[in-house]
Amino acid sequence: MQAETYSDRAPSSWARHGFLRFDPARLEASFDREPFLVAHDLSSHPLLQLPRLIELARTLPASAVEYNAGDLAIGQSPERTPRTGLGVEETLHQIETCGSWMVLKYIETDPSYARLLDDCLEPVRPHIERIRPGMSRRHAFVFVSSPGAVTPYHVDFEHNFLLHLRGDKRMTVWIGEDRAVMSEEERERKVTGDKRNLPWDDRFAASGRSFDLRPGMGLQVPLSSPHWVEVGAQVSISLSITFLSKHGARVRALHTANAFLRRRGITPGEVGASALSDELKFNAYRIAGRLDRAWARLRRTRRAAP
Numbered sequence: 001m002q003a004e005t006y007s008d009r010a011p012s013s014w015a016r017h018g019f020l021r022f023d024p025a026r027l028e029a030s031f032d033r034e035p036f037l038v039a040h041d042l043s044s045h046p047l048l049q050l051p052r053l054i055e056l057a058r059t060l061p062a063s064a065v066e067y068n069a070g071d072l073a074i075g076q077s078p079e080r081t082p083r084t085g086l087g088v089e090e091t092l093h094q095i096e097t098c099g100s101w102m103v104l105k106y107i108e109t110d111p112s113y114a115r116l117l118d119d120c121l122e123p124v125r126p127h128i129e130r131i132r133p134g135m136s137r138r139h140a141f142v143f144v145s146s147p148g149a150v151t152p153y154h155v156d157f158e159h160n161f162l163l164h165l166r167g168d169k170r171m172t173v174w175i176g177e178d179r180a181v182m183s184e185e186e187r188e189r190k191v192t193g194d195k196r197n198l199p200w201d202d203r204f205a206a207s208g209r210s211f212d213l214r215p216g217m218g219l220q221v222p223l224s225s226p227h228w229v230e231v232g233a234q235v236s237i238s239l240s241i242t243f244l245s246k247h248g249a250r251v252r253a254l255h256t257a258n259a260f261l262r263r264r265g266i267t268p269g270e271v272g273a274s275a276l277s278d279e280l281k282f283n284a285y286r287i288a289g290r291l292d293r294a295w296a297r298l299r300r301t302r303r304a305a306p
Contacts, residue, residue, distance in 0.1 A: 003170060003210040003211060003212040004037065004209065004210065004211045004212070005037075005211065005212040005213075005214075005217070006037060006217070010038075010039030010216070010217075011023070014038075014039060017123040017124050017127070018119055018120060018122065018123030018124070019040050019041050019042050019119060019120050019123075020038055020039070020040050020120065020123070020124055020161070020163075020218070021038065021039040021040065021041075022036075022038040022039065022220075024127060027127055027128075027131075027220070028127070028130075028131065030220070031127075031128060031131045031132065031159075031220060031222075032131065032132055032159060032222045032223055032245075032247070032248075033222060034175065034209075034222065035173045035209060035211065035219055035220060035221055035222060035225065036219070036220050037211065037217060037218070037219060037220075038161065038163075038217075038218040038219070038220060039216055039217060039218065040120075040163045040216060040217075040218050041216070042120075042163055042165060042239060043165045043166065043215040043216050045116070047112055047113060047116055048142070048165055048237065048239060050092065050095070050144070050235075050237065053092065053104065053142060053144065053237070054089060054092045054093070056104060056107060056110060056113070056142075057088050057089065057092060057104055058088075058089070059110065060104060060105075060106075060107070060109070060110075063105075064104065064105040064106050064107075064109070065088050065102070065103075065104055065105070066102070066103050066105065067083075067084075067088065067091050067100055067101065067102035067103070068081045068082060068083050068084070068100070068101055069081070069082040069083060069084050069099055069100060069101070070099050070100050070101040070145055070146045070148065070149025070150060070231070071099055071148070071149070071150070072101075072149075072150045072151075072152050073150070073152065073200075074150065074152055074153050074200050074228050075152060075153055075197075075198075075199060075200025075201075076150075076152040076197060077197070078195040078196075078197045084098055084099065084100050086098055086100070088102075092144060095144055095145075095146055095235050096146065096147070096235050097146070098146060099146050099148075099149070100145070100146050100149065101143075101144075101145045101146070101149045101150075101151060102143070102144045102145070103141055103142065103143050103144075104141065104142040104144070105139075105141050106139055106140070106141070107140045107141065107142060108138065108139060108140045113140055116140070117138055117139075117140045117241055118138075120161070120163075120241050121135070121138060121241060121243065124161075128159075128245070132159065132245035132246070132247050132248070133245060133246055134244075134245050134246030134247075134249070135243050135244070135245060136243065136244050136245070136249070137158070137242075137243055137244040137249075138241070138242070138243045139158075139241075139242050139243070140239065140240065140241050140242075141239070141240040141242070142237065142238070142239055142240075143236070143237065143238045143239075143240065144235070144236070144237050145167075145169075145231045145235070145236040145237075146231070146235065147167075147231060147232065147233050147234055147235060147236075148230075148231055148232075148233070149230075149231045149236070150228070150229065150230050150231070151228060151229035151230075152197050152200075152228055153197065153198050153200045153204075153226060153227070153228040154196040154197045154198055154226065154227070154228070155176075155182060155186075155187075155190055155196060155198055155224055155225070155226045155227075156196065156221075156224075156242070157190065157191055157223060157224050157248070157251070157252055157255075158223060158242035158243060158244055158248065159220075159221075159222065159223050159242060159243055159244065159245060159248060160220070160221040160240055160241070160242045161218055161219075161220055161221075161240070161241045161242075162213075162218055162219045162220075162221055162238055162239075162240050163218040163238060163239045163240070163241065164213040164214065164215060164216070164217050164218060164219075164236075164237075164238045165215055165237040165238055165239060166215055166234070166235060166236060166237040167215070167231060167232055167233075167234035167235050167236035167237065168212065168213065168214055168231070168232030168233070168234065168236070169212075169213050169229055169230065169231045169232060169236050169238070170210055170211065170212050170213070170229070170230050170232070171210070171211050171213060171219055171221075171227055171228075171229045172208040172209065172210040172211075172227060172228055172229075173208060173209050173210075173211070173219070173221060173225050173226070173227040174204065174207060174208050174209075174225060174226045174227065175207075175222075175225065176222055176223060176224035176225040176226070177272070178207065179270070180204075180207070181204045181207065181226055182198060182224075182226050184258070184270050184271070185262070186198060186199070187224065187255050187271070188255045188256070188258050188259035188262065189259070191252050191255040191256055191259070192255070192256055192259045198226055208227075213238075223247075223248045223251065224251065250282055251271060253282055253285045253286070254271045254278055254281055254282055254285070255271060256285065257281040257282070257284065257285045258271065258281070261281075268281070
């Protein structure tokens, strides 16, 4: 498979929007429909250098730092993912040789990284709002990987700009609507809290699109698009900035509603197959959510009453 890339410099026709550069026509045509390349100016940003990331890792709660061995299969079972035996700081200090994969989650809880996240998204937001309005739930993650590390085949239910900072990596992405590579039941399980890794079949390889990323390059990954990643011969660092839109929140709500129905022995229609069915399920989901919140407020009021 021929991987997509561009030369060491992004095309001169790409417009600059804060830290990001991209072809506005391509974003208009492809955002949340298919993956496409962008460029960025973050590779030398002081907040994204390894010594500063080690400082950041010290301040994050344990739940916001995930790490394991990096020598994994594409279809690695989450329950059998091996650890290296190292701690967080040891892993980062020895990342060149320890064979690890690490993600620092929700780094926007640190005010400096919150500003960086806003500086990345605000200049791009007007373009995205025309396509997928209602940007919300902004988050940022940093991935630090040893040479040769693999992120197994998995899915995330957010819009994502993956901005590569150091080393080389190849990212292979599938179209999110393709039920042949991710079933409706799998979508429901992932949205409702199952571990993110997906079952892998070698037959999937023919339909994936691969992108070779170098520092200064990035990839827009559409909502619910399965993907896997392989790091090259050097340490890899990437920044992932994610968010939801009204459409994305609706898709997640519909998968959640379908999961609820399936647990009760009802086989629901696929999300997107019927506009009327989706509208009915979405409205029922919203009403149920409001009732749950009202009931929770009532219980809190009763507990607080003398």
